[in-house]
Amino acid sequence: MKVLLLARYVLVECSRRRVFIVVPILSAAFLGLYWFAVARVFATSEFSSVPGPFDERLVVASTMLGLGLFGSFFLGVVLIVFLTFTVARGDAEQGLLQPVVVRPLGRRTFLVGRFLGAAAVSMLYVMLIFACCVLITRGISGWSPDNVVQPALELGAAVVIIGALTLLGSVFLATIANGVTALMLFGTGLVAGLIGQIGEALDSPTLEGISRFISWALPFEALYQSGLASLTEDISGLSGFLIRLGPFGGAQESGPGLYAWTVAYLVAIGLVTIWSFRRRDL
Amino acid sequence: MGAAFVAESLSKNYKSVRALDGVNFEVAEGELFGLLGPNGAGKSTLVKIGCGLVHPSGGRAEVCGAPAGTRAANARLGYLAELFRFPGWLTADEVLVLHQRLSDSDGGTRERAELLELIDLSRAADRRVETMSKGMQQRLGIAQALVGSPRLLILDEPTSALDPAGRRIIRALLEELKGRRVSVLLNSHLLSEVELVCDRVAIILAGRIVSEGTPDSLRAGSGVEVETDSGVKHFPDAVRDEIPAIVDRLVADGARIYEVRTTRRSLEDVYLEAVEGQTG
Numbered sequence: 057m058k059v060l061l062l063a064r065y066v067l068v069e070c071s072r073r074r075v076f077i078v079v080p081i082l083s084a085a086f087l088g089l090y091w092f093a094v095a096r097v098f099a100t101s102e103f104s105s106v107p108g109p110f111d112e113r114l115v116v117a118s119t120m121l122g123l124g125l126f127g128s129f130f131l132g133v134v135l136i137v138f139l140t141f142t143v144a145r146g147d148a149e150q151g152l153l154q155p156v157v158v159r160p161l162g163r164r165t166f167l168v169g170r171f172l173g174a175a176a177v178s179m180l181y182v183m184l185i186f187a188c189c190v191l192i193t194r195g196i197s198g199w200s201p202d203n204v205v206q207p208a209l210e211l212g213a214a215v216v217i218i219g220a221l222t223l224l225g226s227v228f229l230a231t232i233a234n235g236v237t238a239l240m241l242f243g244t245g246l247v248a249g250l251i252g253q254i255g256e257a258l259d260s261p262t263l264e265g266i267s268r269f270i271s272w273a274l275p276f277e278a279l280y281q282s283g284l285a286s287l288t289e290d291i292s293g294l295s296g297f298l299i300r301l302g303p304f305g306g307a308q309e310s311g312p313g314l315y316a317w318t319v320a321y322l323v324a325i326g327l328v329t330i331w332s333f334r335r336r337d338l
Numbered sequence: 339m340g341a342a343f344v345a346e347s348l349s350k351n352y353k354s355v356r357a358l359d360g361v362n363f364e365v366a367e368g369e370l371f372g373l374l375g376p377n378g379a380g381k382s383t384l385v386k387i388g389c390g391l392v393h394p395s396g397g398r399a400e401v402c403g404a405p406a407g408t409r410a411a412n413a414r415l416g417y418l419a420e421l422f423r424f425p426g427w428l429t430a431d432e433v434l435v436l437h438q439r440l441s442d443s444d445g446g447t448r449e450r451a452e453l454l455e456l457i458d459l460s461r462a463a464d465r466r467v468e469t470m471s472k473g474m475q476q477r478l479g480i481a482q483a484l485v486g487s488p489r490l491l492i493l494d495e496p497t498s499a500l501d502p503a504g505r506r507i508i509r510a511l512l513e514e515l516k517g518r519r520v521s522v523l524l525n526s527h528l529l530s531e532v533e534l535v536c537d538r539v540a541i542i543l544a545g546r547i548v549s550e551g552t553p554d555s556l557r558a559g560s561g562v563e564v565e566t567d568s569g570v571k572h573f574p575d576a577v578r579d580e581i582p583a584i585v586d587r588l589v590a591d592g593a594r595i596y597e598v599r600t601t602r603r604s605l606e607d608v609y610l611e612a613v614e615g616q617t618g
Contacts (some may be wrong), residue, residue: 061439072427093602151422158389159414159440338391 059169066139066173077133083185086127091192095118096298098196106218111226117197118288122190129211136219137238139174143185143223148338157338164330167223171326174219179212186211202290207283213318214283218242220322221274225233225328227336233283244270245277252281262281275318282314341401342367342490342521343388349545350383357383359545360397365490366418368519370512372536373524381525382420385492387418402489405602413441416488418479420495420525426468430478432460433467434485441486451480453612456514457458458507480508491515494525509535533605540614549612551607556608564588565597 070076070082144167146154157166184206194200201207221241225234225290248270255263271278343365351359358380363370369379373564375381386392387399390407404410434450445450454460455479467475476499483491497505505528512535515522526532532539533553540550549556561574562581573584576599585595 058440061436065436069425069427151419152425154391154419154422155387155417155422155437155479156440158391158410158412158417159437160416160442161440162409335393337393338386 058165059172061175062122062166062169063173063192065272066170067177070139070177075138075289079312080180083131083181086131087188088215090120090124090127090189091196093123094193094196113197114199114291117193117199118201118291120197121152121189121193121201121287122284124193125207125211125284126188128185128189132178132211133174133218133239135181136174136178136215137222137235137242139177140171140219140222141226141235142231143170143225144333144336145265145267146226146234150229153338163334167330167333168326171223174223175216175270178336179214180218182211182215183208193219194238202331203286206286210279210283210286214279217274217279217318218277218324219327224325224332227329227332228276242276245280246275249277249281266328272317275314278314279318340367341365341400342369342402343371343383343399343523344395346399347389348387348399349382349396350380350392352385354419357545358387359543360396361545361547362571363441363540363547365521365523366520367489370516370522370524370535370537372524372532372539374529374532374539374605375414375542378615381542381546382494385417385494385523385525385541388492391413412452413486414489414496415604416491417435417484418491418493418496420498422479423457424475424478424482426466429464429466430454430470430481433478433482439484443486445486449485453484455513456484457481466540466609473501473504476500477504477507480511483608485566488520489521490521492523492525496524497528497531505531529604529606529609531573539605541609543613548615549608553605555606557603561601563599563601564595565584567594567596570604 070079094117098114101112101116116334130210142150144153157163187204190200190204218241222234222238228234228236245303248267251263252267252271255261255267271281280322340365345361345363348358349356361380361384363371373381373384383392388401389404390412393407399406400412401411404414405455409515428436431450431454437443439450444545445452450463451460453603457480459474459477459481462470462474467478470478478497480493481491482498486544500508507533509531512522512524515535521537523530524536529542536553538550538552539556540547542548561582562576562578564571564573564584569595571588573580576584581598581600585598588595
């Protein structure tokens with residue numbers, strides 16, 4: 057299977073290219089900082105020993121894990137953008153593409169193979185970093201969410217959607233332009249999420265509508281929000297209310313159609329990418 | 339056996355620019371065909387259409403009977419691009435392994451060893467591409483193009499990064515390929531190289547083939563030079579059979595003859611005449 061062969065070469069590339077040495081170093085730095093932040097918060101906060109209207113430790117721990125989820129998401133996005141932003145036009149301009157695509161494999165196979173490799177690496181990476189954040193939070197605070205698998209998978213899927221959009225961009229845009237566009241799309245999604253949280257806090261249907269529209273147009277944001285929400289879905293009462301008011305509260309739940317929409321979205325982006333790449337002169 | 343490569347009324351427009359304008363030619367089985375032309379003439383567009391990298395605006399191109407760009411065509415094709423790179427993190431041997439798998443070659447270790455031997459890179463089999471010189475990478479590119487024993491080899495400026503020794507290796511390789519009945523479409527700026535190895539040559543200008551034939555036929559009609567006591571007289575359109583008449587006429591006019599020679603045009607002369615004729 058040439059698709060799997062090409063996907064495997066992405067894994068080999070990640071293990072050999074000097075630039076990818078930066079990834080474990082930065083990941084270790086992020087996890088170290090995360091551990092330090094959580095440890096300091098719990099060491100310096102004065103939690104009441106008398107049960108109050110809400111569980112202070114729970115609010116702090118879940119908010120910090122929300123931060124961990126965001127950090128994992130950001131690192132995963134940077135990785136998948138880096139793995140996909142040159143695949144078509146960038147690699148063609150460098151002459152890396154031509155020797156491969158003239159082999160009897162078809163441009164579709166080439167794109168799918170490269171995408172699968174990048175998606176597999178990035179999904180595993182982002183889930184591993186998130187799992188480390190869960191373990192760190194649990195080790196320091198004693199709390200971990202009931203549902204860890206769902207947010208991890210949603211995080212992975214969100215990263216894959218950004219990879220698919222970046223791959224599409226790589227057919228039309230030069231390397232730097234595509235990288236900038238991908239990161240701006242990521243930023244747009246995050247802003248949409250914040251608008252939604254503000255809209256909910258202010259009870260503004262207009263802001264909520266804008267946020268919902270962007271979240272569906274860029275479903276990685278809806279998946280990220282859904283992941284945040286599922287981290288704390290088991291926390292009820294005033295504690296749950298306070299967590300959802302916070303910056304990592306995951307105010308925007310997208311409902312049961314999100315997964316079907318994610319699959320349809322990926323298929324549609326994939327078809328447009330393949331169709332455009334087939335028509336392109338290299 | 340059919341032709342290894344066929345271009346029929348091939349045209350290509352890049353927006354308002356006409357890069358190819360009704361190109362027709364064939365490369366026969368086992369033939370070494372040279373494409374000559376200045377920068378921007380359409381040579382690279384032509385070979386890229388042959389490899390399926392560029393889509394023609396009109397006409398058709400075939401590789402060994404299959405439409406260019408299809409899997410069937412690419413399965414019979416080896417290609418060295420003018421500008422290419424291999425991933426720097428692969429070794430020379432790994433580059434060939436990758437291309438063996440992509441081209442469904444069952445040559446295994448033996449094929450790779452032979453190819454590296456052929457382009458004098460046996461000792462660099464385990465060297466990463468990023469540590470190789472440009473010339474070594476160029477030779478590796480040629481080995482890569484030969485993976486899977488293609489029936490048609492398209493080489494776009496294969497000697498551009500090579501030193502004289504490297505060029506000699508490629509010339510010897512082309513001669514050997516001719517012996518093996520592999521067809522070659524060679525796109526090169528080096529006229530002397532084309533003249534030495536090609537069976538037929540086409541000169542392409544502004545997207546059109548303006549001259550085509552064997553190197554000998556293109557060089558025909560070379561002229562005569564006569565050295566006399568009053569200087570060298572040139573008869574550019576004369577052929578060898580006309581020499582006695584020319585000498586008789588000069589002697590009758592009172593000239594003393596010291597030497598008579600036929601001048602043989604090089605392919606470079608033919609090429610420059612064609613280019614100047616079009617642009618001048």
